[in-house]
Amino acid sequence: MENLWREESRQAKLAERREKYHKKKKDKKLPAAPRHIIGLPNPDKKLHESYKKHQNPCRFPKPFKLVISGRPNSGKSLMALHVIAAHQAKRPRFDEIHIIHGCADTHTSEWDKVEPTSVRQDIPSYEEYDPEKRTLLVFDDTDYTMLSGEEMTRLSELVRFGSSHCNICCIFLTQVFFRVPKCIKDCSNVFIIYRPVDLDELHTLGRRVGLKKEQINDLFNEHLPHWRDSLCINLIPGAPHKFMKNLFEAIELVEEDDE
Numbered sequence: 016m017e018n019l020w021r022e023e024s025r026q027a028k029l030a031e032r033r034e035k036y037h038k039k040k041k042d043k044k045l046p047a048a049p050r051h052i053i054g055l056p057n058p059d060k061k062l063h064e065s066y067k068k069h070q071n072p073c074r075f076p077k078p079f080k081l082v083i084s085g086r087p088n089s090g091k092s093l094m095a096l097h098v099i100a101a102h103q104a105k106r107p108r109f110d111e112i113h114i115i116h117g118c119a120d121t122h123t124s125e126w127d128k129v130e131p132t133s134v135r136q137d138i139p140s141y142e143e144y145d146p147e148k149r150t151l152l153v154f155d156d157t158d159y160t161m162l163s164g165e166e167m168t169r170l171s172e173l174v175r176f177g178s179s180h181c182n183i184c185c186i187f188l189t190q191v192f193f194r195v196p197k198c199i200k201d202c203s204n205v206f207i208i209y210r211p212v213d214l215d216e217l218h219t220l221g222r223r224v225g226l227k228k229e230q231i232n233d234l235f236n237e238h239l240p241h242w243r244d245s246l247c248i249n250l251i252p253g254a255p256h257k258f259m260k261n262l263f264e265a266i267e268l269v270e271e272d273d274e
Contacts, residue, residue: 059180062149064107066253073262074101075205076251077149078178080185082199084192084220085209090243091188092125094207095153097262098186099129102151109184110148115139117156126153138166141177151184159196167196174202192216206248207262210235224248230268234258238266 064076075081081098083091102109111132116123118136126134131153138157144150152173162170175198177183185203189195192208193216200223211217214232221231238260239246246266247259258266 059146062107062147062182063179066251066255070255071101071104072255072259072265073098073247074105075184075249076253077102077107078182078184079205079251080174080178080187080199080203081205081207082187082189082192082195082203083207084189084195084211085207085245086190086212086242089209090245091207091209092155094245094262095186095188096129099151099153103129107149109151111144112151112153113139115152115154115157117154117158126155138162138169139173140169141173141181141183144177144181144183146181149182149184151186154185154187156188159194170196171198174198178202192220204250206246206250208246208248210239210242210244220248224250234266234268 063078066076075098081095083094085091099109099112112129114126114131114134115138116134116136139152159167159170173183174185178185187195187199187203192211193213206220206224208217208220217231217235218228221228226234234246235244238244245261247262249257249259256265256267258268260266
């Protein structure tokens with residue numbers, strides 16, 4: 016009988032504790048929701064950069080995604096080397112530079128001057144790189160039409176998530192803008208374009224950056240007469256100029272009145 020009373024007493028005390036706990040939890044007030052947008056830091060993006068005053072115009076803030084499109088021998092690699100030089104000349108520099116070349120066992124030495132960390136042919140995964148480092152991937156002569164489904168998945172993950180969350184910059188060099196996968200076109204924020212032979216290619220690019228075909232035609236006809244002149248279209252917020260000739264010369268586009 017004594018044991019029964021003890022058990023009843025213990026159960027009563029447990030019930031009282033549970034009641035107090037739930038009452039305390041119920042009475043705890045939630046913080047009031049804000050009534051305006053409050054900036055919250057993203058721990059994945061703590062190394063992101065922004066434009067500074069008097070910054071080299073081709074030192075695009077990291078992490079950027081750049082597409083360079085032009086016919087053979089137009090100067091695509093030269094433009095990429097200028098962009099890399101602008102970053103390596105001043106801290107913070109790239110910690111690693113990886114070349115992804117479309118030709119197996121390539122004998123090219125044009126990238127030797129940047130002292131690449133590695134040279135490979137297959138499409139890497141963003142998980143291979145340290146998010147605490149500033150990494151650059153250069154895709155040169157990659158035939159995207161020959162990529163396997165697995166490689167396309169890795170490429171899509173890289174430009175959609177890996178670049179911004181793992182601090183990976185990408186430079187894509189191509190001879191035909193039409194053959195660049197949609198995921199790259201959609202996620203890139205800088206384009207360097209040489210006059211293509213196919214005008215439909217030029218007009219397609221214009222639409223992607225908010226230009227009518229007449230406007231982008233006028234840009235090339237008036238400001239870029241030589242076949243080795245390039246148009247840089249910079250969509251990064253805070254960029255000093257949206258349009259540049261040969262990386263360094265600003266082009267001011269006169270907005271047309273629709274009326």
